Amino acid sequence: MSLNVPDLAESAFRPDLLKGRTAFVAGGTSGINLGIAARFVQLGARVVVVGRDAEKARAAAASLGAPEQALGLSADVRNYEAVHTALRQAVEAFGPLDIVVSGAAGNFVAPVLGMSANGFRTVVDIDLMGTFNVFRASHEFVRRPGASLIAISAGQADHPKTLQAHACAAKAGVNQLVRVLAMEWGREGIRVNAITPGPIANTEGMARLAPTPEANARRIERLALRRYGEASEVAECAVFLSSASASYVTGAVLYCDGGSGLGDASDRALSDGIA
Ligand code: HXC
16 A cells, blocks of 8 residues: 655645654554654654564665664554563664654454454554553653654544444543643643544555445545545644644644544535435
């Protein structure tokens, strides 16, 4: 699945905005998180991308096109010690962390009766425990004041969806964890926020949730902005949250979803409402 490389010309931010900053992006070897990592590198940051597979992590870092600014490490976010080790290695390579993104996610589409306890636990482990592990372990490694921690959440946190019991439970937990950490760590000058992406083009998540052209068309018809988003658009939100422009923003959930969370914006929904 090829992700469009973010085009810096589209960015509202100045090209050296993140120069001298270090970012750790868990789940940064593909999809939206790789898009975030790419934008961070373009804006001057040193970036460590972390994924389960060491070779894929190395390849993802190499794809960022700036060897002195990018490093790929392997860790499963379900394993606290592995996450801690990766964080330590990141700091040894690039210095204290200014930005930590927790974006690793797992998902499959199944009704509750179609998933075992282990299936439910697997998604909760990756999404919710993974975010706990990444943020909890990063605390000793972040530069403060000024650190920005960002969880990549999902609309499932707010809206119950059939076939998504595990992701709904896990992502609701992620949003609450973000809010509590914002309260507990704010006094140290650490800000903690979440981004809720909507449907983003060319991602594994959308391939799983809308696997056919018909399913894609139905989704687009219901979206306020009538199109899927790009990874670069989520990346711009991550840059904003990590910049001085967001210095008084903490505990927020920033929706970058084309209006997806507002509900059905199709003309059919409108006429149904009038009739
Ligand atoms: C029912 C399933 C299943 C399915 C897996 N399981 N797929 N159950 N229907 N389609 C069950 C297995 O049977 C097993 O239970 C348990 O889940 C663990 O599966 P494993 O394959 O052993 O786990 P693992 O190798 O760790 O894989 C984790 C995974 C997999 C989440 C199941 O899909 C994965 O690796 N995904 C990573 C990539 C990914 O999902 N990307 C999309 C993220 S997008 P038993 O009982 O048999 O042992 C995303 C954003 C979308 O998350 C917005 C929503 C949040």
